Amino acid sequence: xxxxxxxxxxxxxxxxxxxxxxxxxxxxxxxxxxxxxxxxxxxxxxxxxxxxxxxxxxxxxxxxxxxxxxxxxxxxxxxxxxxxxxxxxxxxxxxxxxxxxxxxxxxxxxxxxxxxxxxxxxxxxxxxxxxxxxxxxxxxxxxxxxxxxxxxxxxxxxxxxxxxxxxxxxxxxxxxxxxxxxxxxxxxxxxxxxxxxxxxxxxxxxxxxxxxxxxxxxxxxxxxxxxxxxxxxxxxxxxxxxxxxxxxxxxxxxxxxxxxxxxxxxxxxxxxxxxxxxxxxxxxxxxxxxxxxxxxxxxxxxxxxxxxxxxxxxxxxxxxxxxxxxxxxxxxxx
Amino acid sequence: xxxxxxxxxxxxxxxxxxxxxxxxxxxxxxxxxxxxxxxxxxxxxxxxxxxxxxxxxxxxxxxxxxxxxxxxxxxxxxxxxxxxxxxxxxxxxxxxxxxxxxxxxxxxxxxxxxxxxxxxxxxxxxxxxxxxxxxxxxxxxxxxxxxxxxxxxxxxxxxxxxxxxxxxxxxxxxxxxxxxxxxxxxxxxxxxxxxxxxxxxxxxxxxxxxxxxxxxxxxxxxxxxxxxxxxxxxxxxxxxxxxxxxxxxxxxxxxxxxxxxxxxxxxxxxxxxxxx
Numbered sequence: 001x002x003x004x005x006x007x008x009x010x011x012x013x014x015x016x017x018x019x020x021x022x023x024x025x026x027x028x029x030x031x032x033x034x035x036x037x038x039x040x041x042x043x044x045x046x047x048x049x050x051x052x053x054x055x056x057x058x059x060x061x062x063x064x065x066x067x068x069x070x071x072x073x074x075x076x077x078x079x080x081x082x083x084x085x086x087x088x089x090x091x092x093x094x095x096x097x098x099x100x101x102x103x104x105x106x107x108x109x110x111x112x113x114x115x116x117x118x119x120x121x122x123x124x125x126x127x128x129x130x131x132x133x134x135x136x137x138x139x140x141x142x143x144x145x146x147x148x149x150x151x152x153x154x155x156x157x158x159x160x161x162x163x164x165x166x167x168x169x170x171x172x173x174x175x176x177x178x179x180x181x182x183x184x185x186x187x188x189x190x191x192x193x194x195x196x197x198x199x200x201x202x203x204x205x206x207x208x209x210x211x212x213x214x215x216x217x218x219x220x221x222x223x224x225x226x227x228x229x230x231x232x233x234x235x236x237x238x239x240x241x242x243x244x245x246x247x248x249x250x251x252x253x254x255x256x257x258x259x260x261x262x263x264x265x266x267x268x269x270x271x272x273x274x275x276x277x278x279x280x281x282x283x284x285x286x287x288x289x290x291x292x293x294x295x296x297x298x299x300x301x302x303x304x305x306x307x308x309x310x311x312x313x314x315x316x317x318x319x320x321x322x323x324x325x326x327x328x329x330x331x332x333x334x
Numbered sequence: 335x336x337x338x339x340x341x342x343x344x345x346x347x348x349x350x351x352x353x354x355x356x357x358x359x360x361x362x363x364x365x366x367x368x369x370x371x372x373x374x375x376x377x378x379x380x381x382x383x384x385x386x387x388x389x390x391x392x393x394x395x396x397x398x399x400x401x402x403x404x405x406x407x408x409x410x411x412x413x414x415x416x417x418x419x420x421x422x423x424x425x426x427x428x429x430x431x432x433x434x435x436x437x438x439x440x441x442x443x444x445x446x447x448x449x450x451x452x453x454x455x456x457x458x459x460x461x462x463x464x465x466x467x468x469x470x471x472x473x474x475x476x477x478x479x480x481x482x483x484x485x486x487x488x489x490x491x492x493x494x495x496x497x498x499x500x501x502x503x504x505x506x507x508x509x510x511x512x513x514x515x516x517x518x519x520x521x522x523x524x525x526x527x528x529x530x531x532x533x534x535x536x537x538x539x540x541x542x543x544x545x546x547x548x549x550x551x552x553x554x555x556x557x558x559x560x561x562x563x564x565x566x567x568x569x570x571x572x573x574x575x576x577x578x579x580x581x582x583x584x585x586x587x588x589x590x591x592x593x594x595x596x597x598x599x600x601x602x603x604x605x606x607x608x609x610x
Contacts, residue, residue, distance in 0.1 A: 073507065087518055099506075
């Protein structure tokens with residue numbers, strides 16, 4: 001429901017600047033994902049938006065209203081923490097109702113909102129339990145439920161899936177995606193270091209690096225036209241291949257990027273690179289070949305699951321020319 | 335197998351020895367409290383006589399009952415004061431970033447290092463200045479001063495270990511620091527509060543030097559002083575029987591308290607709030 005604008009937002013701890021001037025416009029009802037390696041400042045940025053950390057410099061606007069000095073509870077935000085952060089001594093119901101109880105809401109309305117949120121997340125049978133009697137996935141649902149009950153303008157997620165095991169992570173991811181569809185008006189900001197989560201959930205992704213915005217765009221934009229080597233390497237799994245030196249010089253650039261799925265095995269005559277298969281990974285639907293072509297790292301090539309090649313095979317490879325990413329000496333695209 | 339039996343035997347022998355050494359003085363006090371006349375001065379290990387005369391003597395003294403009441407009041411109020419101040423102080427010391435926090439913590443600790451006798455005269459002046467001499471408040475004040483450093487330190491340590499995210503979740507939910515302390519942290523701090531509160535109570539209950547110095551009249555005395563000043567039939571007689579009976583009587587409430595609260599000292603109260 002809220003449009004969020006960051007204007008040259010900075011954060012320092014003493015002499016150390018961790019957020020180095022961020023300009024960002026998050027649209028109403030958008031699902032924005034902050035992604036980046038650890039230490040890039042993505043969690044700090046989320047905490048600045050939440051109000052748990054004070055902004056050192058710059059402006060933060062919710063619906064054109066400056067909220068730098070507004071306390072978290074008055075910003076209309078709700079936050080889901082990585083470690084769930086449930087109140088251990090309160091039952092699930094009280095955990096979810098606590099915020100509304102503090103704001104002295106009508107008990108009937110509290111009850112109605114808690115029940116509705118619990119039904120949405122299918123935790124209505126757990127309302128009388130204590131957090132310690134729940135599994136990890138259930139706890140995270142309660143935490144999400146607590147956020148829903150607050151009926152926020154902005155939902156903030158701080159790596160909510162990091163503590164869950166792989167299977168549960170996929171389920172909960174789906175849950176959050178569904179929540180996003182159900183609550184169309186609510187702006188959601190989601191922090192993760194997992195680019196798969198970023199790609200699958202986001203309307204737009206903001207890639208952060210070292211306290212600065214590296215690139216903002218839809219998942220497809222970032223995937224298809226990354227505007228730096230960093231973004232190109234960060235988005236996509238397995239990583240984009242990077243070739244330097246003479247390999248890159250042949251295409252008039254300093255660094256040549258090509259995704260594994262944009263390289264094909266061809267006959268000798270049409271091959272641009274030649275090399276030996278040193279390793280193969282069969283994932284069922286995909287088969288990844290690691291080919292030693294004399295570059296710094298082996299080239300990863302994606303093929304269909306049934307098209308594996310034996311280790312040691314000598315093969316020729318050719319990239320799809322339109323899908324080449326060429327970067328200059330400043331790591332920006334040419 | 336033999337080795338195991340030997341080791342176990344040795345272990346239990348050591349346990350028995352330690353228990354005997356630790357418990358014997360108390361055991362002897364209880365034995366003595368049931369003896370009268372010259373039997374008191376006959377060292378014995380097993381009970382030989384049984385008489386409640388000493389207990390009757392103690393309980394028939396109105397002044398002693400009054401002393402127990404004084405002690406209860408003073409120890410209780412001290413604990414309440416100390417916990418209230420320690421909980422709020424430790425929240426600040428554990429969770430609020432401010433300049434000189436480390437120094438302040440160290441100062442608090444340093445206060446507890448002075449021996450009582452060193453501050454006795456200063457405290458006496460203070461008590462007189464406030465006009466508290468010979469009143470329960472003199473003792474409440476001085477006991478609180480001496481209990482706080484320990485209480486604050488223990489609670490600060492506990493408070494630091496509480497997950498920050500729980501506090502942040504409460505902040506997002508709109509909780510003020512006071513609400514965080516009372517409705518979120520306090521329920522999690524119960525084990526620490528019970529432990530420190532109990533120790534503060536025992537400290538105040540057993541304290542002798544301040545109690546002797548800051549009170550003068552029989553009606554204001556606390557139990558340890560009252561017991562020490564119990565007088566016999568003549569100047570020359572020390573009434574060991576009544577002293578022991580009185581000692582046993584005032585120890586019982588402590589034991590009962592510990593027994594009640596040990597069930598409340600449940601570990602892992604925070605389990606489930608955060609991962610793990």
